[in-house]
Amino acid sequence: MAILDQGPPHYKKMLPPIVEENYGKWKYHEIPRPGVLKHVGESGAALYSVRVGTPRLVSIDFIRDVCVIADEYCDGYLRWTTRNNIEFLVSDEAKLNPLLEKLEAEGLSVGGTGRSVSNIVHTQGWVHCHTPATDASGVVKAVMDDLYEYFNTMKLPAKLKMGLACCLNMCGAAHCSDIAIVGVHRTPPRINHEVIRKGTEIPSLVASCPTGAIRPDPKNKSVIVNEDKCMYCGNCYTMSPAMEIYDPKNDGIAILIGGKTSNARTSPSFSRMVIPFLPNTAPRWPETTEAIRKIVELWIANANDGERVGEWVERIGWERFFTMAELPFSDMLIDDYIFSRETFRTSAQFKY
Amino acid sequence: MAILDQGPPHYKKMLPPIVEENYGKWKYHEIPRPGVLKHVGESGAALYSVRVGTPRLVSIDFIRDVCVIADEYCDGYLRWTTRNNIEFLVSDEAKLNPLLEKLEAEGLSVGGTGRSVSNIVHTQGWVHCHTPATDASGVVKAVMDDLYEYFNTMKLPAKLKMGLACCLNMCGAAHCSDIAIVGVHRTPPRINHEVIRKGTEIPSLVASCPTGAIRPDPKNKSVIVNEDKCMYCGNCYTMSPAMEIYDPKNDGIAILIGGKTSNARTSPSFSRMVIPFLPNTAPRWPETTEAIRKIVELWIANANDGERVGEWVERIGWERFFTMAELPFSDMLIDDYIFSRETFRTSAQFKY
């Protein structure tokens, strides 16, 4: 019989001795080279963390390979980061360079520290979810390949934190990212009346729609969608597979930028939509990688030292950003939802 | 028969010759002393405007007295400002000092320019309106008496623009003032069922309530107010005198601060509530004059040069303002209406 409610494995069992000894007594850190953090304790002890990018979706063989490396260079200790990178925890400075060589040899990617782009927080996509408007892992792979030179160096103006969510549920919590890649459906669900009649709970289905776009159609023993009210959120599809929300022709990607969650300097902020749609050009989404690269290069060329994407855009003004980025501005980018009013320019101050 | 739609008197007939000559060709201005503006035209011509405070609610005798003065010193030309002050338009510099002496002799108040408090934009109150929660002219008189030293000097950190509205309709448009004085009802309307039965259109009455607090009571041929939903706006009272909204015990004044409408430096901003209630202590509202004076003195003592009230508070932070002003903070000051969310501190940055 399984033990219920025993909780997670105890973290204390997972800490390397150097962490136990210096627990809560770290004094400062340095970044001796991209991908390597050096944390120094009050005791003078130094811990090197070597950060390695992963596709997040990994096989057990990958994990076992990683364990082999950790055993050899890290006394068997390692961790993952909040962005799904691995950190090899090296307490013996002598093992640092050998480890780096080993990683190089294995083709693993060291980077993601300091002023770099780190792994993209992302989601399931076509691999495992039922409402995706795009794939997750594939887009991430294409974008990270393209931005690789900014992963293994630290030559950006500031950290670049990206997120991807394959539908509006935003499991990638992309809504506060420097650059957010969001899968969007753009057409109302097609109703499979057969499937509905076969056993969908119509009241629950009606209730699932946040905009009240679905109403019962008793005659037909099915439902009707008011297409003017639908915002393609896919909530109804989660309720019933009869509400086919996927649409290969029209599904795709929106780009939002300028969000952050740290409180450093400026308060956390939401990402804002700058491109309402890019096509799902699998397998490598060239329109998406190109659009992102353009924004990143513009930011590099124009931001002040240390300025996150959003801090830069807010300083120069969004109207200026659209000009500089040569991105078309359209009514789709103007908010028309609950908190729209705060986005309207209630000021005579603006740039042309 | 009256002529319909002939429009306002033509302003051109009202302009003194110096204005006609320099129309659109003014070059700069100076403020040689409080209450006196000197505008210099490209031609070199100089126009002196002498600003005089008024109670706004004036008798025709007052206007005639003013005309006598204007005839003597201004060739019969004068104007009113957007804040209900009079400006005597002096084109002959030699007449400036005699005018000032005359005004002094007549007991008229010269001031309101530059870094001063000007007249308070205000409304009808008990003098003429049907929904007031306080008087307008009386409160203004009490406050201006108290702040008089800042009207006829220019020793404030910046302009001080005040507004008063005697009910939530805010005819004084106080919502973007440095300091706003707002009459507030605090209890739901008492229903005079007799009066309703005598001829109130119940559907219109029900519809007049913005929060949907009123519902018909067909049995009683009257209506019922859901007191939990009522926000005391008085809209129903405008619809029907049966909905008695006035309440001598509980009506009074709220103070909001920090708004502005100019785009100078910072964008226009709303005033924010800092005192939810002060009693209607007619005839001189000592609690109100005292509360305002305290805020003004605090601003004077702490603002940077040129900082409007709101600019100062935003710089130091509202949490600091409440401490400095020794004002109690309560849940009443936290927004709970449509756009509340933007006021919540979605940040770990704050002062203790």
Add this chain to the structure above:
Amino acid sequence: MTEKNTPLLDELEKGKWPSFVTEIKRAAVKSEAAGELLQVLERSYKERRGHWKHGGIVGVRGYGGGVIGRYVDEPQTYPNVAEFHTVRLLQPSGWFYNTKTLRTVCDIWEKYGSGLTNMHGSTGDIILLGCKTEHIQPIFDEFSEAGFDLGGSGSCLRTPNCCVGPGRCEHACYDTLEACYNITNEFMDELHRPMWPYKSKIKFSGCANDCTSSIARSDCSVIGTWRDTLRIDQDAVKEYAAKIDIKAAVCDKCPTSCLTFNAETQELSVKGEDCTRCMHCINVMPKAIQPGKEKGATILIGGKSTIVQSAFMSWVIIPFMKMEAEDDFAEFKDLMRRIWEWWDEHGKSRERIGETIYRLGMTKFLNGIDVPPVPQMVFRPRANPYVFWNQDDLDRSGTALDGSKL
């Protein structure tokens, strides 16, 4: 009522600020209505409540507004203010007067009314405070004769107003006085005959100082601005440099940090494309800095006070529009017609246009009035992905399975 005792109000004759009580007393010398007003008001002061009632619609032939009906709640006790209506008169642009005109106002009002006025109402009108129903038409007739007209009330265009502008201000970027006069005259029907969901206001400010507070107080705010770069007179800069700390007082406070003062050469320079025309530097150094040459106005929509949906400030819908008397403000008038038409069609009763736009969304509004969206309309783009797609847009952007554009 014979009681002449007003101990509470008398308290308001003390102090340095001019007293409205004194004014009512002056009027009371000639007008019984004004005398009774004093009594009613003293009672309000004692009881801390108003005594006025809304009531039946009053007005003049041919118009649907311009007069506010008002009745005391105890007509038997105060017969002279049993009816005590307000007449709103359109003021001359910028509230400029010659004394002859003012005396005319006084004379007619003395004949029929309480002798009390507001100079001016909060919207801008000349307010004549207190007259009987039977006198309304004669009052209007005589004022009409003398060249006056009624202002707005009800669900119509309200009396527009404007700042002093070119009449006496070096900052004016368009002719506010002429614009207000001309445009008020254009929309006489809209002003005198209520026909919309609710009231609609226009205010004209010559520059971004917004001395009419148009952004907060009017559904349409017309705020003067320029399209090119502000102009700097370096000699005058040097004069100011002798008096003020230009870096601290001007450059450091520029919201876009686009001004640089070179302490050595004593020259001020601006990065023109960064300037948001906030007016600050010009305000501090009017002799040295002036607006650019290509002048016009920004048009903002939606301002209103608190009830129902909260107070709104107007927001940009046309970043720059020429406002020339020469072409009769044609573009502006045309825009206003499209705006009101859209609102008239879509607005609910007692819904200000800002609220209608907020409810239906800027997209529908912009489409409805045929104005192209530009980023100047917003502080920042939307944070949510709830874009509405119509078939046209889909057709332009979809992708076929073979990767070809549809």
Add this chain to the structure above:
Amino acid sequence: MTEKNTPLLDELEKGKWPSFVTEIKRAAVKSEAAGELLQVLERSYKERRGHWKHGGIVGVRGYGGGVIGRYVDEPQTYPNVAEFHTVRLLQPSGWFYNTKTLRTVCDIWEKYGSGLTNMHGSTGDIILLGCKTEHIQPIFDEFSEAGFDLGGSGSCLRTPNCCVGPGRCEHACYDTLEACYNITNEFMDELHRPMWPYKSKIKFSGCANDCTSSIARSDCSVIGTWRDTLRIDQDAVKEYAAKIDIKAAVCDKCPTSCLTFNAETQELSVKGEDCTRCMHCINVMPKAIQPGKEKGATILIGGKSTIVQSAFMSWVIIPFMKMEAEDDFAEFKDLMRRIWEWWDEHGKSRERIGETIYRLGMTKFLNGIDVPPVPQMVFRPRANPYVFWNQDDLDRSGTALDGSKL
């Protein structure tokens, strides 16, 4: 399915970033399910649509969640992924592992599942990607044996997570690892047995850098901070002064302008009461500046992503709370209980707590959880005057007609 051709996916094995396709292929060597996943995915790439369905509830005895049911839409064509459920396992705090533990995970998963994982899920769990319904209970049993437990899914407390904190970060203001472990254990019932209106998340960040993005991604964000003044080591300041421009890189970017660098003495000083503890200066000069001594956390509530009412960020409800393992985080646990109880009573189905508070108002929420209002909860006070008054408040503040306080 025998077709092994994946030309589209193969494209994603090119490039420098590690490839998930390669990983699926590695798993496919041992697992037929993984092989079929590859085929389904290739089809998705061709057709540009997903092929997975939501479906019947799957789970383990005694729990209401922890497993996500997933089914392919053409089970006949892809029998090995006809059922392809996800198992969520609670991760160790801060995602620290020893290799022994990791190998255990691999071994059990190899036995029953696809051999594919997410390290880690976006909420923080170890994600085991793809297994059959019949294997769910055995998988759980074996993991349980090995010291693991299921994570959250459904309308319950979701798996909390935390930053590396005191484990390897000099900024940590409380013990995030212990807090996450201890508090997760405290709320096992809330985590394993869905009973609320919707999901609820907690994330623990040791300082305002918020390396878990808790403010955006969790209903309750616990962000480390301090109550006193940050500490400056002047010797270390001098070291930094040799390398960076302290004024430009630190002082000028301080949001409250409370830092001054004296270029002569090479000393840095802070106006402690103005500092909002944003972390910027500490981030740039970790050797020279550190948090104060009186440490704890700010508690913020309401964060969530887009659907339905828009994305919300959490806002402050407790500016400073001690977070000490010594007193078993008692204050925090007690607070969470009150918060969930209030939400459980007032929230609608599928309404996150932020949305419930927004709908009902902060006042009701604060009263409900018995937390006193403080100005730190808001950026600024309300702009509208729509205050709700209850009889108590009226009794405390009204005035009788004789002027006496009631």
